[in-house]
Amino acid sequence: MGCAMHLHRDTQAAFRAALSTQDVPPGITAVGDLARRFSVYRNTVMHSLTDALVQRFPVVQRIVGRAFFSATAKVFVVNHPPSSPIIQAYGTDFPNFLATFPPAAGLPYLPDVALIEVLRGQAYHAADATPMSPDTFRSAITMAPEDAVLTLHPALRLATSEHPAMSVWRMNQSGMTPSTVDPGPEAALIFRRADNVIVMPVPFDAADIVAKLAMGVPLGVVARDTPPDKLSRSIATLLSHGLIVGVDHPQA
């Protein structure tokens, strides 16, 4: 009995192993054409996981084409299978994988385009929060603006790239015609508006300010190395998109 109790684990391990090879696991039967019948499982596993990547990275697929994407996705699925059944979150490592995938080396912006798609998915499913109105915000910081620490919306993500990744992402939306873009770094705020996720290009210094605010740096500290008009412009941008959801005064 002692041995028998581990049979299912062994059966499952052999089945799992055969999904990654061209073999049929031992102890499996069918009415005939066993290899073809078993291959339904192998094909479904691969197809469902590569399709999850197609769903999550439509712009990357549009840039590289279906055949290249499919081949790339298969390599990724084999080497980085999901660890969670929440399949909509699968592919968070795909940008890093692309950065080290030699066949994609000719498209140095591609990992950052993939990152935008990862961040868009995160923004879509992030927690809800009630935005502060500009008036509520102003009265909340009046007492001690220097010490104020902002809480930004949980769906807000910040993307920065050494490449024009936001422009590439934008011109590869369906219905758009790609053209040449100016090289150089780009940054964007990614956030929800109603049911949509917005990718909004921002200047690098504005991205820097938002990054500090998101980390909980008090307004007074951010102001030390930021021109006042730039700081107030960034805060106005955040307020106008409903991205400030709280103000604390931890020093008080």
Place this chain on the structure above:
Amino acid sequence: MLQTRLPDAVGIGFKRAHFDALRTTKNTLGFLEVHAENYMGAGGPSHAQLAALRTDYALSIHGVGLSIGGAGPLDAVHLKRLAALCDRYQPESFSEHLAWSSHDNAFLNDLLPLPYDDETLSTVCDHIDCLQDVIARPMLLENPSTYVTFETSTLAETDFLTAVAKRTGCGLLLDINNVFVSCTNHRADPRAYLADFPLHAMGEIHLGGHDAEDLPSGPLLIDSHGTPVADPVWALYAETIAHTGPRPTLIEWDTDVPDLSVLLAEADCAAGILDGVRHALAS
């Protein structure tokens, strides 16, 4: 114990693309079913849509990723997510599959088969006891579609399901397309399967489409959920319902999802069969 509080009516699987149409199209749907794993984000439009639909429809939450038939222990984190989801939406029914989908921390995103023997029976029962404990409600267990069988199996699938329902108190979700697919693939008689199936424990029926391929050894049917329900499956459905009376029935369509009108036409077809049985029983 009632394992489902779904109405004895027809529902469809909810797809995001149908949200607006579902809110504005007059329909007679009795319930909606969603895949649990699609609602495990913290917030955003998915939850807003489900919360809005929840006020108009009875809800079935259908898990596709717990790996109840897996040899290892259930994923404790995933169990907690399922419990939180049931707590949040108070579904009329929760269901999962007689299958495994995770192995050594890899999630394979498919419903994979298991041998039916004493060892797997006790593993599956332990997992269902654990799940029903954590979600604090009974569940329905769905019969799988299979493409191969195991030489080590000592129990028929129907005997296995009967024993699971008896030991754990869970209900069963009878997927009649899966019955037809599996029986065709294994050259077995779907009517014999249904005769052996413990219909008294059945809390819901699934109907979906399949793909077909001709092999030298006979047809290979693949459970694809991307086509209308096939005629032989409709026939088996009508025979089953004639036997049990009207039961909650779901139209599943998960790939190449068509317009809502196509799903509603399938649902109307099922509702017509239910109504016919209802009238026959009443007369």
